Amino acid sequence: MPDIALPRPIARILDLPAADYVVRLALASPFLISGIVKLLDFGGAAGEVAGLGLQPAAPVAADVIAAQLGGSVLFLTRRYCWLGAGILAVFTALATLVAHPFWAFDGPDRGRQTATFFEHVAIVGGLAAAAMTVHGARPGR
Numbered sequence: 001m002p003d004i005a006l007p008r009p010i011a012r013i014l015d016l017p018a019a020d021y022v023v024r025l026a027l028a029s030p031f032l033i034s035g036i037v038k039l040l041d042f043g044g045a046a047g048e049v050a051g052l053g054l055q056p057a058a059p060v061a062a063d064v065i066a067a068q069l070g071g072s073v074l075f076l077t078r079r080y081c082w083l084g085a086g087i088l089a090v091f092t093a094l095a096t097l098v099a100h101p102f103w104a105f106d107g108p109d110r111g112r113q114t115a116t117f118f119e120h121v122a123i124v125g126g127l128a129a130a131a132m133t134v135h136g137a138r139p140g141r
Contacts, residue, residue, distance in 0.1 A: 024081065024130050027123070028072040031088055035068030052098055067091040075127070078134055085131035089124045096120040 006014070013019060038045035042061065049064065050057035067087055075084025100120065102113035 020130070020134060021076070024076055024134070027126050027130055028075050028084075028088070030123075031068040031072045031091075035065050035072065038065050039069070054098070064091070064095075075130075081134040082131045085127040089127045092120050092124050092127075 038048075038061065042058075042065075045061040045065065046057040049061045054060045068091065071084045071087030071091060073084065074080040075088060077084070096117055100113050100117040102110055102117050105113045
């Protein structure tokens with residue numbers, strides 16, 4: 001099937017020097033915000049972790065904050081975008097398995113948990129796609 005040319009306005013937007021950074025910032029924003037909120041309310045972060053059954057809560061909460069903030073900072077660089085994407089993707093996969101086990105729910109809760117689970121799967125895919133783009137990979141080629 002032949003390639004379809006991008007409409008000129010879309011091509012111009014995609015060619016903007018900061019376009020890839022804005023996309024990565026959008027993908028990193030939930031991690032950045034969550035990490036900052038957890039850092040500012042460490043007791044709440046430890047309580048959230050303990051509520052998921054993870055112990056010892058304080059060191060796990062510290063690891064979560066480090067992954068969210070450190071991964072985001074690396075993801076926003078060009079040189080270490082791949083590493084930041086990997087940190088955030090692994091964190092997201094593990095957190096999703098722990099916090100959104102849709103298979104353990106029934107009724108409407110199962111539907112909500114399933115949707116959230118697969119939204120997080122999509123974030124992992126977005127992180128990978130952004131890292132591939134920054135590092136010059138062209139998916140499907």
